[in-house]
Amino acid sequence: EAGVTQFPSHSVIEKGQTVTLRCDPISGHDNLYWYRRVMGKEIKFLLHFVKESKQDESGMPNNRFLAERTGGTYSTLKVQPAELEDSGVYFCASSQFLQGTEAFFGQGTRLTVV
Amino acid sequence: AQSVTQLDSQVPVFEEAPVELRCNYSSSVSVYLFWYVQYPNQGLQLLLKYLSGSTLVESINGFEAEFNKSQTSFHLRKPSVHISDTAEYFCAVYGGATNKLIFGTGTLLAVQP
Numbered sequence: 001e002a003g004v005t006q007f008p009s010h011s012v013i014e015k016g017q018t019v020t021l022r023c024d025p026i027s028g029h030d031n032l033y034w035y036r037r038v039m040g041k042e043i044k045f046l047l048h049f050v051k052e053s054k055q056d057e058s059g060m061p062n063n064r065f066l067a068e069r070t071g072g073t074y075s076t077l078k079v080q081p082a083e084l085e086d087s088g089v090y091f092c093a094s095s096q097f098l099q100g101t102e103a104f105f106g107q108g109t110r111l112t113v114v
Numbered sequence: 115a116q117s118v119t120q121l122d123s124q125v126p127v128f129e130e131a132p133v134e135l136r137c138n139y140s141s142s143v144s145v146y147l148f149w150y151v152q153y154p155n156q157g158l159q160l161l162l163k164y165l166s167g168s169t170l171v172e173s174i175n176g177f178e179a180e181f182n183k184s185q186t187s188f189h190l191r192k193p194s195v196h197i198s199d200t201a202e203y204f205c206a207v208y209g210g211a212t213n214k215l216i217f218g219t220g221t222l223l224a225v226q227p
Contacts, residue, residue: 004157033214042118043158043204043217056213091158098213105150105158 004106006092012112018080021109025094032075038088082113116141118205120218128226129197135190135221137205147188148206200225
């Protein structure tokens with residue numbers, strides 16, 4: 001069974017450009033999460049989808065970030081326009097159920113804004 | 115609000131020595147606790163978790179963690195480490211009404227020959 005897959009693995013863009021990150025969760029997992037780790041800091045929650053609906057987007061930094069989950073399958077996270085402080089590793093995770101169940105993480109997308 | 119503290123950003127240790135990675139959490143409600151590991155160039159993997167029951171939980175590769183409610187701790191231990199244990203370890207809490215993990219800042223375990 002395939003795990004959580006993220007594309008691209010690395011992205012280097014200039015300030016002001018747009019970048020779209022993609023996450024393919026494990027098939028059948030209704031819950032999909034985005035997290036971000038800025039260098040040297042903790043991994044922080046961005047948002048949570050249940051199927052195609054945004055359950056919690058309290059961690060989204062600002063309105064330059066837009067997340068979607070088409071048909072409850074894969075998800076995209078768009079940053080437009082990118083700023084220097086957006087650099088970091090973006091992780092996607094999925095889980096079948098909620099409380100206490102294992103969240104399976106992807107390898108992450110390392111975003112560098114120059 | 116919930117929070118997780120990992121006081122040690124880096125722990126150097128020699129191969130076959132014991133190690134303890136510290137984790138303290140803050141929460142006003144019952145929690146589920148996790149340790150995730152990130153090996154070089156890989157994603158996060160669940161190492162072990164505490165949901166309820168026995169306060170001592172073990173992983174398949176020799177790590178164990180003990181939930182201590184009075185000290186609000188969930189320290190990770192291994193009696194004898196290997197070079198292959200070199201990785202970054204993250205403690206996380208999941209509980210209350212929030213359906214999300216709260217992570218600590220991570221501890222880099224560097225095992226030296």
